Amino acid sequence: MAESVMKKRAGWRVKLEPRLDVPPAWYPPLVSLGAIVLALFLGGLLISAVGGNPLKSYAHIARASFGNIGVLSDTIVKATPIILTALACSIAFRMKLWNIGAEGQFIMGAWGASAVVLAPIVPAGASRWVFIPVMIIAGVALGAVWGFLPGYLKAKFNVNEIISTLMLNYIAIFWVNYWVFAVWTEGGFQMSPKFPDAAWLPRLADYGKQITAFRGLTTHGGLILGIIAAVVVWFVIYRSRWGYEIRLIGDNPHAAEYAGVNITRNTVYVMALSGALAGLGGMSEVAGVIHRLQTAPIAAGYGFTGIIVAWLAKLNPIVIIFVSVLFGALILAGREIQPSGIPKMIQGIILVCLIASDYLLRYRVRIVKGEEE
Secondary structure: OOOOOOOEOOOEEEEEEEOOOOOOOOHHHHHHHHHHHHHHHHHHHHHHHOOOOHHHHHHHHHHHHHOOHHHHHHHHHHHHHHHHHHHHHHHHHHOOOOOOOHHHHHHHHHHHHHHHHHOOOOOOOOOHHHHHHHHHHHHHHHHHHHHHHHHHHHHHHOOOHHHHHHHHHHHHHHHHHHHHHHHOOEOOEOEOOOOOHHHOOOEHHHHOOOOHHHOOOOOEOHHHHHHHHHHHHHHHHHHOHHHHHHHHHHHOHHHHHHOOOOHHHHHHHHHHHHHHHHHHHHHHHHHHHHOOOEOHHHHOOHHHHHHHHHHHOOOOHHHHHHHHHHHHHHHHHHHHOOOOOHHHHHHHHHHHHHHHHHHHHHEEEEEEEOOEO
16 A cells, blocks of 8 residues: 655745735835846956956946046936937837837937938028927937838738847948948048038037036037936826827737727837937937947947846836936946956846846745645
8 A cells, every 4th residue: 555655845945926916116126226236246256257356347437437527427428329219118118019129210310310411401501490400300200210110010910020120220220331431421431521510419518618617518418308208208108198008008918909909000109209219319419429420330339228228227217317327327437448348248237137137026036934745
């Protein structure tokens, strides 16, 4: 006769349970903070592995980015395009549309704004009050077109938006390269002629004669565009009917469809808006920093950095502003850190840790005593 033997586990063990309720408001930020701390720790280990001092490296990043008003201004310049690309990613991600094409939309926005000057669409003698609004419209429009295309393909033919947006990145790169090398090249170099001063976004340094403290500060009007865009996106997402539809589709598309929400139309609109925001980032970069159109490195990875920032900010448009400043600091200080790939490596580790930390938002970790089996 077979006898069942009861065994009892000794000690404690970790048990994972699916969350049936919504975690408290303080929990997601705490998880994100923990992911960042873990990422910095892992980054420190890798810095040590190549012969560096992690504490000194991180201290240098802080000094080089926030040490005085001058470097803080440069940090904000780096953060400005990240704000806009992160907003572009956040509104698409909110609806579970994986727009990986903010880089290409950024580039096309830069091209559209440059065409206003180089085609020219606006005469060279026009004032800044004419140039800047038209450049904004052109940058937003070209970015929106580059977002509309994968949105339409997704809505009508269920084409995977990750693939289509990635492929459009490469098309945007080669499109801009053609114009820079062949049509708008300056003396055969990989750049266009410089824009007239009227096509520049105003900088704080421009008002140095009136306000002494502004002398040498590079922060430009793109920051104002980014802040306004963040407020508008926040209002759309959290205070408008359309924003409610976007969130509903992202949370439960079947319930949204049952409620009569037009998922096809919203897919196209949200992707177009996402592209428009990234295109505005491209416009701010050529009009506020470079003052000419260059080859594809003009984007400098801002589109992909925006993905990390959007996730770190939990898709909150206002939080995106502050997280972008931190990543702007990492990019700025990265110019002085060797090996030169360290800042990109840290960004990648942060993204991996953030994605992994979402597991803690979906599952509850419990430590339980040994139980009979």
